[in-house]
Amino acid sequence: MPAKKFIVPSIGFALFAIVFFRFVLMGWFALNRAESEFAARNYASAAESFEQAARLLIWRDDLWERAAIAAAQDNDPLHAIALFKKTSTLSEEGWIWLGSSHLSLGDTEAAIAVLNKGLQYFDSSALYSLLAAAYRAQKDWAAERNALENQLRLDIKRADVYTYYRLGLLLTVLDPEQALTNLMFSASLDPEFDPAVQTLRAALNLSSTQPDASQQMVTIGRALGLVQEWDLAIAAFEEAIVIDRENAEAWAWLGEAKQQTGGGGLAELDRAVALDHTSVVVRALRGLYWDRQKKYPQMLAEYLLAARYEPDNPAWQAELGNVHVKRGDLVSALAAYQHAAELAPNESTYWSLLAVFCAENGVDLENVGLPAAQKAVQISPDDPSALDALGWAYLSSGRYASADQVLSGAVKRFPDHWPLHIHLAMTYLAQGNRAAAFDTLLHVQNSDPGGANGGMAEQLLEQYFP
Numbered sequence: 001m002p003a004k005k006f007i008v009p010s011i012g013f014a015l016f017a018i019v020f021f022r023f024v025l026m027g028w029f030a031l032n033r034a035e036s037e038f039a040a041r042n043y044a045s046a047a048e049s050f051e052q053a054a055r056l057l058i059w060r061d062d063l064w065e066r067a068a069i070a071a072a073q074d075n076d077p078l079h080a081i082a083l084f085k086k087t088s089t090l091s092e093e094g095w096i097w098l099g100s101s102h103l104s105l106g107d108t109e110a111a112i113a114v115l116n117k118g119l120q121y122f123d124s125s126a127l128y129s130l131l132a133a134a135y136r137a138q139k140d141w142a143a144e145r146n147a148l149e150n151q152l153r154l155d156i157k158r159a160d161v162y163t164y165y166r167l168g169l170l171l172t173v174l175d176p177e178q179a180l181t182n183l184m185f186s187a188s189l190d191p192e193f194d195p196a197v198q199t200l201r202a203a204l205n206l207s208s209t210q211p212d213a214s215q216q217m218v219t220i221g222r223a224l225g226l227v228q229e230w231d232l233a234i235a236a237f238e239e240a241i242v243i244d245r246e247n248a249e250a251w252a253w254l255g256e257a258k259q260q261t262g263g264g265g266l267a268e269l270d271r272a273v274a275l276d277h278t279s280v281v282v283r284a285l286r287g288l289y290w291d292r293q294k295k296y297p298q299m300l301a302e303y304l305l306a307a308r309y310e311p312d313n314p315a316w317q318a319e320l321g322n323v324h325v326k327r328g329d330l331v332s333a334l335a336a337y338q339h340a341a342e343l344a345p346n347e348s349t350y351w352s353l354l355a356v357f358c359a360e361n362g363v364d365l366e367n368v369g370l371p372a373a374q375k376a377v378q379i380s381p382d383d384p385s386a387l388d389a390l391g392w393a394y395l396s397s398g399r400y401a402s403a404d405q406v407l408s409g410a411v412k413r414f415p416d417h418w419p420l421h422i423h424l425a426m427t428y429l430a431q432g433n434r435a436a437a438f439d440t441l442l443h444v445q446n447s448d449p450g451g452a453n454g455g456m457a458e459q460l461l462e463q464y465f466p
Contacts, residue, residue: 030056031063034070043074051083061087065094077101092122099130108134125155129163141235145170161189168200172220173235176204196227214244221253230260248276252285265289280306280316287319296327314343314350321357330361334368341372348380352389359389359396369393384414392423395430403427418444418453422460429464438465 034049050067054060068083080101084090090098095118102111115131118124132147148167152159168183180201187197203223207216221236234257240250255268269289272282287302300323307316317340324333337354344350351372358369373393376386387410394403407424414420421444428437441457448454 031060034066038066038070041073043070044076047071047074047076047079047083054086061089062091065090069093069097072097072101075104077104090118090121092118092124092127095122096124096126096130099127099134103130103134103137106137108137112138123154125151125159128154132166139231139235141170141174141232145174161186161193164189165193165197168197169224169229169232172200172204172224173217173232173239176207176216176220180204199223199226212244214240214247214250216240217243218247218250218253221250221257225253225257225260230257233257234261246275248272248279249281251275252279252282256285256288259289259292278309280309280313283309284316284319287323291323291326296323299323300327312343314340314347317343318350318353321353325357325361330363333357333361334363338368346379348376348383348386351376351379352383352386355389355393359392362396365393365397370397382413384410384417384420387414388417388419388423391420391427395423395427400427400430404431418448418451418457422453422456425457425460434464441465 030049030053034046034053037043037049038046047067047070050063050070054063054067057063064083064087068080068087071077071083072080077100080097084094084098084101087094095114099111099115099118102108102114111134112131115127115134118127119131128147128151132144132151135141135144135147145167148163148170151163152167164182165186168179168181168186171179171182183193183197183200187194200223203219207219210216210219217236217240221233221240224230224233224236234254237250237254237257240247241254244250249272251268252272255265255272257265258268259265266289269282269286272279273286276282283302283306287299287306290296290299290302300320303316303319303323307313307320310316317336321333321336321340324330324336334357337350337357341350341354355369355373355376357363358365358372363369370393373386373390376383377390380386387406391403391407391410394400394406404424404427407420407427410417410420411424421440425437425440425444428434428440438461441461444457445454445461448457
């Protein structure tokens with residue numbers, strides 16, 4: 001009789017063991033499948049399989065993290081964040097993917113909180129890199145600088161060249177005397193950064209000679225604008241205004257920078273003209289503003305004032321020519337371009353502008369346009385813009401063979417000057433050489449995607465090769 005007491009428990013234990021073993025086996029199958037799918041980069045399936053394994057192998061808390069990482073790599077940040085919440089601890093990789101998931105959703109506050117928490121456990125270069133990106137999105141330049149410096153501290157030998165460049169950019173505003181070291185180093189690692197670095201280097205050197213601290217920041221801000229770092233340019237111009245609220249140029253450039261970043265800018269430009277209504281810089285930047293608004297009478301008024309304040313500056317006459325063209329007044333435009341060339345008879349730029357105006361608008365090519373283009377090349381025979389103006393003038397006047405000769409030769413000498421290619425293609429079309437025109441336009445379109453010349457080539461391809 002006593003032996004019968006153990007029959008039911010023994011059967012129950014056996015049944016439990018069978019069920020438990022079955023669940024464990026299913027869990028291991030799910031885990032093996034997940035690892036295979038992850039290795040094959042089938043991240044959605046891998047996330048599902050890791051999640052199934054985590055539910056079955058309940059003591060494997062790490063599987064929730066692996067499911068979350070797979071979901072993050074499948075570009076499913078919401079699912080990834082939900083899975084990360086199911087795990088009690090995260091690895092360095094987990095913190096990285098959790099932070100990047102919040103960043104991909106545009107939730108920079110959450111990303112910063114997550115990344116800073118992760119840094120309490122792991123002194124990680126990758127976490128600092130993501131933190132720098134989050135602070136950049138918030139335009140917290142000082143915090144971004146700190147994150148980048150920590151990133152370089154941990155990974156100085158393997159850091160991406162852009163990290164050095166970006167830190168150099170930040171330092172141009174935050175600590176100009178320290179900026180060149182990182183900028184020059186980035187250029188030494190990758191020559192593609194060299195043009196921007198040289199622009200910034202020249203500005204930093206110039207600013208260091210300027211006694212006025214506010215104007216120093218204006219100089220730096222303008223250089224940042226030239227290298228298309230307009231958000232940082234805003235910071236520089238705002239700092240210039242903090243130093244001297246009466247700096248009209250700083251206000252005007254702040255208005256320009258705000259336009260470049262999608263803001264208004266008119267309030268700042270109005271403040272600038274109120275501070276110094278005779279500043280040609282202020283007038284020129286207001287002219288640009290009205291140009292973007294297509295309000296050409298106001299644009300004309302600004303450049304007329306600039307030309308009055310600096311009557312010997314050919315640039316204002318050239319701008320007046322541009323405004324008159326936009327307003328459809330070709331007679332006044334011709335007079336303005338001619339005046340610009342007269343003011344600077346030894347500069348090819350203004351002769352080229354005069355020639356291009358005549359070629360574009362069919363205005364007195366024989367007596368004005370073609371001689372102006374020839375004068376430009378005579379002054380600057382190695383200037384691709386001058387050669388392009390001459391080729392275009394020949395093309396517009398029907399001298400196709402001469403246009404072909406000039407433009408073909410110039411393209412060989414200056415293969416990256418895309419207007420030459422476009423006008424050469426137009427010459428081929430005029431000559432009936434459609435195959436050569438097609439090849440040339442396709443080359444420009446592929447070489448300058450998203451650029452103005454690439455867009456022009458695309459339009460011509462659609463027009464002539466539908």
